[in-house]
Every structure is written in structure tokens, then in C-alpha cells.
Amino acid sequence: MNATLALMGNPNSGKTTLFNNLTGARQHVGNYPGITVEKREGRLKIEELDITVVDLPGTYSLTAYTQDELVARNFLIENNPDAVVTVLDATNLERSLYLVLQILELGTPVIVVLNMMDEVRRKGVSIDTTRLSALLGTPILEMVARTGEGREALLKEARKAMLEQRPARTELRISYGHDLDETLDAMQELIDSSNFLDGRYPSRWLGLKYLENDAEVLALGQSKPDVHARLREMTATLADHCRKTLNTEPESLIADYRYGFISGLLKDGVVTRPTTQARFDLTDKLDTVLTNRLAGPLLMFAIIYLMFELTFTLGEVPMGWVESFFGWLSEKASATLPEGLLSSLIVSGIIDGVGGVLGFTPLILIMFFFLSFLEDSGYMARMAYMLDRVFRIFGLHGCSVMPFIISGGIPGGCAVPGVMAARTLRSPKEKIATVLTAPFLSCGAKVPVFLLLAAAFFPGSGASALFWITLGGWVMALLSARILRSTVIKGEATPFVMELPPYRMPTLKGMCLHTWERVWQYIKKAGTVILAISILLWAAMTFPGPSEEQTARFEDQRATTQAMAWDSDEALEEALTGIDNAEAQEALRTSLAGMIGTALEPVSKPAGFDWRTNIALLGGFAAKEVIVSSLGTAYSLGEVDPEESVGLSEKLRSDPAWNVWVAVSLIAFVLLYAPCFVTVAVIGREIGWKWAAFSVGFNTVLAYGVSVTIYQVGMKL
Amino acid sequence: MQQPITLRSMHANQSGIIDSVSATGELGRRIRDMGLVPGTPVTIMGRAPLKDPVALKLRDFILTLRNNEADLIMVNVNESGEIRQ
Numbered sequence: 001m002n003a004t005l006a007l008m009g010n011p012n013s014g015k016t017t018l019f020n021n022l023t024g025a026r027q028h029v030g031n032y033p034g035i036t037v038e039k040r041e042g043r044l045k046i047e048e049l050d051i052t053v054v055d056l057p058g059t060y061s062l063t064a065y066t067q068d069e070l071v072a073r074n075f076l077i078e079n080n081p082d083a084v085v086t087v088l089d090a091t092n093l094e095r096s097l098y099l100v101l102q103i104l105e106l107g108t109p110v111i112v113v114l115n116m117m118d119e120v121r122r123k124g125v126s127i128d129t130t131r132l133s134a135l136l137g138t139p140i141l142e143m144v145a146r147t148g149e150g151r152e153a154l155l156k157e158a159r160k161a162m163l164e165q166r167p168a169r170t171e172l173r174i175s176y177g178h179d180l181d182e183t184l185d186a187m188q189e190l191i192d193s194s195n196f197l198d199g200r201y202p203s204r205w206l207g208l209k210y211l212e213n214d215a216e217v218l219a220l221g222q223s224k225p226d227v228h229a230r231l232r233e234m235t236a237t238l239a240d241h242c243r244k245t246l247n248t249e250p251e252s253l254i255a256d257y258r259y260g261f262i263s264g265l266l267k268d269g270v271v272t273r274p275t276t277q278a279r280f281d282l283t284d285k286l287d288t289v290l291t292n293r294l295a296g297p298l299l300m301f302a303i304i305y306l307m308f309e310l311t312f313t314l315g316e317v318p319m320g321w322v323e324s325f326f327g328w329l330s331e332k333a334s335a336t337l338p339e340g341l342l343s344s345l346i347v348s349g350i351i352d353g354v355g356g357v358l359g360f361t362p363l364i365l366i367m368f369f370f371l372s373f374l375e376d377s378g379y380m381a382r383m384a385y386m387l388d389r390v391f392r393i394f395g396l397h398g399c400s401v402m403p404f405i406i407s408g409g410i411p412g413g414c415a416v417p418g419v420m421a422a423r424t425l426r427s428p429k430e431k432i433a434t435v436l437t438a439p440f441l442s443c444g445a446k447v448p449v450f451l452l453l454a455a456a457f458f459p460g461s462g463a464s465a466l467f468w469i470t471l472g473g474w475v476m477a478l479l480s481a482r483i484l485r486s487t488v489i490k491g492e493a494t495p496f497v498m499e500l501p502p503y504r505m506p507t508l509k510g511m512c513l514h515t516w517e518r519v520w521q522y523i524k525k526a527g528t529v530i531l532a533i534s535i536l537l538w539a540a541m542t543f544p545g546p547s548e549e550q551t552a553r554f555e556d557q558r559a560t561t562q563a564m565a566w567d568s569d570e571a572l573e574e575a576l577t578g579i580d581n582a583e584a585q586e587a588l589r590t591s592l593a594g595m596i597g598t599a600l601e602p603v604s605k606p607a608g609f610d611w612r613t614n615i616a617l618l619g620g621f622a623a624k625e626v627i628v629s630s631l632g633t634a635y636s637l638g639e640v641d642p643e644e645s646v647g648l649s650e651k652l653r654s655d656p657a658w659n660v661w662v663a664v665s666l667i668a669f670v671l672l673y674a675p676c677f678v679t680v681a682v683i684g685r686e687i688g689w690k691w692a693a694f695s696v697g698f699n700t701v702l703a704y705g706v707s708v709t710i711y712q713v714g715m716k717l
Numbered sequence: 718m719q720q721p722i723t724l725r726s727m728h729a730n731q732s733g734i735i736d737s738v739s740a741t742g743e744l745g746r747r748i749r750d751m752g753l754v755p756g757t758p759v760t761i762m763g764r765a766p767l768k769d770p771v772a773l774k775l776r777d778f779i780l781t782l783r784n785n786e787a788d789l790i791m792v793n794v795n796e797s798g799e800i801r802q
């Protein structure tokens with residue numbers, strides 16, 4: 001038998017930990033159609049039941065205020081899951097119950113899980129769950145999701161809920177005081193008698209939503225204009241009355257009464273606190289240091305720096321393994337396959353292209369592991385808190401920190417999830433500014449380009465070069481955000497109402513799953529998009545190729561050279577290699593990519609880029625990872641001596657067309673120019689195609705300006 | 718009983734009970750959803766390094782608000798003003 005179980009709860013309630021505990025690795029992350037709210041699903045078997053577990057987005061409330069809340073609410077109404085489990089942080093009962101009340105008012109039967117009971121016990125607090133359960137009319141279970149305590153009881157309860165005949169919808173009725181209740185009753189009568197919205201929603205709940213001016217419900221209501229108008233009228237009359245008599249809005253009264261109801265639930269011995277409460281708990285103690293005026297920011301920068309020092313030190317070893325594996329693979333392939341187009345496609349196109357991208361998997365893995373730690377431990381919210389004042393100067397929001405960091409504020413991120421993370425921003429204006437500027441940061445795909453150039457022109461100082469590049473990304477992102485917010489996207493700042501969750505040691509399992517999820521997305525990208533692009537690029541660099549006359553000319557040269565008298569075999573070899581190189585060079589120049597690159601040379605010359613760099617940059621629009629691989633391909637195609645495997649950075653250093661200023665100019669260009677097309681697609685979906693097109697144009701023009709300035713000034717020095 | 722003061726003007730470690738919240742619209746809803754309703758005891762935990770936002774403890778959790786948002790919340794402070802809830 002199939003069934004659906006939905007998980008709901010506040011952010012930081014341990015909902016995802018429970019989800020991981022229930023489903024293990026059998027989970028799938030996708031998106032809800034049309035929007036970018038993550039849809040997390042997993043499988044669970046309880047005896048004969050085959051259950052799909054849906055982890056709904058974490059919310060504090062069920063208003064139509066954010067996409068997350070709407071998704072959760074609509075899932076409850078439209079999908080009508082067989083069981084709903086609401087996860088509560090038991091150390092924070094009052095606010096968690098606020099969400100439970102709203103679910104109950106919607107008439108959805110729930111199983112309430114009191115999570116983090118270990119912490120509650122440690123604090124010496126006791127909760128009379130039997131009593132609370134009777135008062136709320138729902139089953140309440142105690143749990144510690146991180147250890148799995150209470151799992152069996154939950155499975156039993158869930159099974160019961162799924163097999164039992166669903167009781168007729170019974171909504172929780174909270175009294176909202178005389179005035180509101182009177183209006184609500186009248187509204188309920190009107191809604192019931194007119195079969196408003198076909199009885200899909202509980203009538204009292206609809207009334208409440210009218211009183212709350214819920215945008216979504218109001219929009220739905222317009223399908224029945226007469227009832228809608230009557231309900232609006234009743235709302236207006238009540239609002240007017242409340243304003244006159246109580247100097248407040250119905251909306252505020254509703255929240256007041258809900259919290260009042262919760263206080264009523266929790267008194268009379270439901271929650272007993274110890275008489276002598278510890279003056280400070282661990283979170284308070286940590287915060288006196290971690291968010292301290294002086295120590296806080298210093299520690300924050302130290303943590304960020306340490307994080308990428310560690311990432312690179314630890315990542316180096318497995319990166320070497322992956323690289324040598326692909327080196328071995330391409331050697332084997334070129335030895336086995338007959339020389340020709342197929343061998344060239346497999347070695348230069350597929351293995352070099354995909355291998356170059358996969359080589360960075362260990363780095364990304366370690367980086368995401370640290371990021372998960374910062375996120376799950378509660379420190380990321382402190383970063384937003386400490387940086388909000390700074391971000392506001394640039395017209396952004398403290399919450400812009402997350403998209404920025406995920407996009408590559410700490411190198412190794414990716415603008416795709418980064419741009420998606422921006423949906424937690426409430427104001428469309430700050431969101432647009434964040435989304436448009438986040439791609440300026442050094443994402444994991446740009447890092448290899450920076451490392452390559454740093455290794456070639458600033459040997460031995462890779463980490464510090466990366467540090468300065470990262471800083472440069474931040475400066476450019478913030479400055480352009482300021483420019484955008486005072487020109488094309490002007491407007492007021494949005495509220496900064498954010499929870500600082502208690503510090504908690506993240507579970508290893510949760511962190512591993514989180515990390516694996518993102519690494520897998522990266523690998524999939526390498527296996528699909530980047531594989532296709534590598535082949536396309538190879539084709540663009542191979543065809544149409546030199547004319548028969550040109551090939552014949554090189555053949556002639558070879559014949560002449562061989563006919564000449566040589567002092568030694570080595571000298572002959574050398575001469576022949578020279579001809580081979582020249583031919584390969586010619587082949588690339590006459591390819592489609594070479595032609596485009598050459599055509600663009602007059603434009604790119606002021607920035608110091610030749611046609612080969614142009615090819616790589618064109619490829620980089622498809623995916624930034626491609627820059628290194630296509631530079632590699634461009635140079636390895638131009639040098640066919642298989643015995644000599646000089647690293648790409650060696651080649652660049654010895655190439656006369658390159659110098660330090662070309663490198664710096666290219667670093668700036670790669671950092672700033674058009675986001676890769678996957679990011680552009682996500683930007684389009686998040687904030688509209690007009691902005692996506694804008695970001696391609698704006699970023700490229702800005703990058704070009706900066707690069708030309710760097711190169712021109714640098715060369716004059 | 719003293720006159721209520723704004724949340725912004727409270728100093729670190731000072732406690733009080735919310736008297737009124739005059740925020741409306743989105744901000745108002747967000748503030749209320751998080752449990753900042755009249756009658757709720759709050760304690761100022763501290764301020765960010767640049768003096769803004771402010772962190773406060775209420776209902777067993779820590780919430781942060783910007784100073785201009787804290788202006789809309791009036792609090793009755795305790796006589797002693799130093800007792801944590």
C-alpha cells in the first residue's frame with residue numbers, strides 16, 4: 001500500500017534530521033514545478049506500507065507571506081497527505097505551537113513530535129505531554145531525532161494514522177475575542193451557505209484569512225465576486241471597529257489571541273521549569289565571544305580564511321589522485337586507439353574535458369562539508385547578523401550573506417544554488433540585487449582558472465592569491481549592488497526579523513548527506529552538460545580544419561625535411577616536431593572556434609587576450625569549468641609531443657603571449673563576466689528573463705572595462 | 718509604573734514586557750509570527766558589532782531586529798531593569 005507522510009516544522013527544529021533518520025540515503029531533491037522551493041522526498045517502509053516522505057520547507061507560519069509558506073500550506077490542502085508530522089523544537093515550545101495551531105485550524109490531523117527532548121531534560125524542564133496531547137487533541141510524541149530516540153513510537157503512530165479511517169475534518173476553534181468571533185461566525189455562515197470555493201477549505205479558516213488579508217486567498221475568492229465583496233465588506237467593518245475601539249488591526253488581534261491560547265495551553269503544570277535556572281546556557285556563552293564587537297568579526301574572518309586554507313590543504317591529495325587517474329586514462333586511450341578523429345575526440349574532447357572538471361570534486365566536497373557545518377551549527381545566521389549593517393550600506397540585506405557565500409563568497413561555491421538561496425530574501429528589490437551580484441563571487445568553477453594562473457605567474461602563493469581574488473569578488477559584488485540599488489532597482493530596505501538558532505553540533509550523517517547532495521549535483525553536471533559541451537567544443541576546435549592545400553604543404557615540408565641530411569636522429573625529430581606543432585596550430589586557427597576567437601581578437605587585444613583565450617572564454621559561458629579544459633585542449637592540440645607532458649601552467653608561463661598582466665586581466669575577466677548559462681537560466685526563473693539578459697550584458701561589459709583598465713595600466717608600469 | 722520606552726533605547730541585558738507593537742503590513746506580520754506580541758517578556762542580548770541589528774531573547778529563543786524596526790516596539794521595562802527572565 002502506498003501512502004504519503006508530510007514533515008512540517010519551524011526552521012532549525014530538526015525536521016531535516018528527522019527526515020534523514022527516517023529515509024536514510026533513499027532521498028531525492030528536486031524543485032516544486034515553476035518555483036525554486038526545494039522539494040525533498042524520500043522512501044520509508046513501515047511493515048506493509050510503502051511511504052513517500054515529503055520534507056516540506058521550514059516555516060514559522062502559514063501565511064501567504066513567502067513561497068516556502070505557500071508551498072507548505074498548499075501541499076496540505078491540495079495533496080491531502082495521509083499523515084502530517086509536525087516537528088517541534090521542544091526547547092522552544094511557544095513559538096513552535098504557533099505553527100501547530102495554524103495547521104490544526106486548517107483541519108489537518110497532525111502527529112506532533114517534540115524533538116530535542118534531551119536538551120529539555122538537560123535544562124531540567126519537564127513537559128507533561130499526556131496533558132498537552134489531551135488539550136490539543138492530537139498525539140504528541142517525545143523524540144531525539146539526532147539519536148533516533150522515539151523513532152519506533154513515531155513509526156507506530158504514523159502507521160496507525162495512515163491505516164485508520166480518516167475522521168471527518170475537525171478544525172481547531174480558537175476564540176479570538178467577542179468582536180472577531182462574531183464576524184467569523186457570520187462569515188462562516190455566508191461561506192457555508194454559498195458553497196464558497198466549493199468547500200475545498202474550512203469555512204472558518206477562510207474567514208480568518210480574509211481578516212488577515214491573505215493575498216492568495218483573496219485572489220482565489222475573486223472567482224466568486226458577490227461573496228468575495230461581502231466578505232471584504234465584513235472585514236472592513238471589523239477593521240474599522242478594531243481601529244476605533246482598540247487602536248489595532250484584526251491581524252494583530254489574531255496573533256495576540258493565538259499566543260494567548262498557547263500561554264493557556266502551557267500553564268497549569270504542562271511545562272515545569274526548574275526554580276533555579278542557569279543564568280547562561282551554552283549558546284549565550286558562545287555568543288558573548290562569537291558575536292562580540294571586537295572578537296566576533298575577527299573570528300568570523302579567521303574562520304572563513306581557515307576554512308579555505310584547510311580545504312586546499314586537504315583537497316590537494318585526492319585532487320592529485322583524480323588527476324593522475326585521468327592522465328593514466330588518456331594515456332591508455334591514446335595508446336590503444338588508432339590515431340585519428342576518434343582518438344582525438346576521446347582523449348582531447350571527452351577525457352580531458354570531463355577529467356578537468358571532476359578533478360575539482362574533492363575540493364568541492366570538502367568545501368561543502370564545511371559549509372554544511374556552518375549552516376547546521378547555527379553560525380551562518382550569526383554571520384548574517386554581524387554583517388547586516390554592512391550589507392545594508394550596499395542596499396542589500398543580512399540574508400544576502402548566504403547567497404553570496406554559497407555562490408562563492410568562500411571560494412568553491414556555486415552561483416546556481418547561491419541564486420536559489422536568495423529566495424529567502426523577502427524584498428524583491430534586495431533579492432534582485434543579490435541575485436544579480438552573487439555571480440561576481442569566485443564559484444568553484446572559476447577557482448581552477450585562478451589556481452592555474454596563480455600557479456603559472458605567482459608560484460607558491462596560490463592560497464593568498466585566491467584570498468585576494470575572493471576579496472576582489474566581494475568588493476565588485478557589493479559596489480555593483482550599491483550602483484544597481486541606486487539606479488535600476490531603487491527602493492526601501494526590508495525587515496530583518498531573523499532567528500539566531502541555538503548552537504548545535506551538526507550530525508555527521510546530516511552533513512554527509514547534505515554534502516553528497518551538492519557534490520552529486522556537480523558530478524551530474526560534469527557527466528551531462530559539461531560532457532556535451534566538451535564534445536561540442538572539441539568539434540568547434542577541430543572542424544572545418546585546414547584546407548587540403550595547407551595539409552599538403554605541411555606534408556611537403558615534412559618530406560623535404562626528411563630528405564635533407566641530418567647530423568643526428570634527434571635533430572631530425574626536433575625539426576619534424578616543429579612542423580607538427582605548426583600544423584596543429586594552423587588546424588586550430590582554421591577551426592570554427594579559432595575563426596570566432598580570431599575575429600574577436602581586435603576587441604579582446606586591449607585586455608591582453610589572444611584568440612586561444614577567447615575560445616576558452618566563449619566556452620566558459622557554457623560552464624566556467626570549461627575555461628581550464630578548453631585552454632588545456634587549445635594548448636595540447638597545439639603541441640602533440642606525447643612524451644613531453646608539461647603542465648598547462650608551465651606552458652602558459654613559457655608562452656611569449658602571456659605575462660603577469662595578461663594573467664591578472666584574465667582573472668578579473670573570469671571573475672566578473674557573464675554567468676554560466678545554468679546560472680543565467682536560474683536567474684531567469686527566479687527574477688525574470690529580462691534580468692537574466694541584463695546580467696549577461698551588464699557583467700560582460702563591466703568585466704571588459706575592468707580587464708582593459710588592468711591590462712593597459714599594468715603594461716604602462 | 719514608568720512610561721514604556723522603545724526597544725531600541727533599551728540597553729544590553731535589560732528586560733521588559735512588550736506594551737505595544739505598531740508595525741503594520743509585512744513587517745508587522747513577521748514580527749507577530751515570531752511571537753513579539755503585547756505581554757511578552759523580552760531581554761536584550763546584545764547588538765551586532767556595528768550596533769545594529771539588536772538581538773533579543775523572547776520565548777526561549779533569540780531574535781534579531783534592526784534598530785529602525787525596534788523603534789516600532791514599545792516596552793515596559795522592569796524597575797531594576799537587570800533581571801533576566
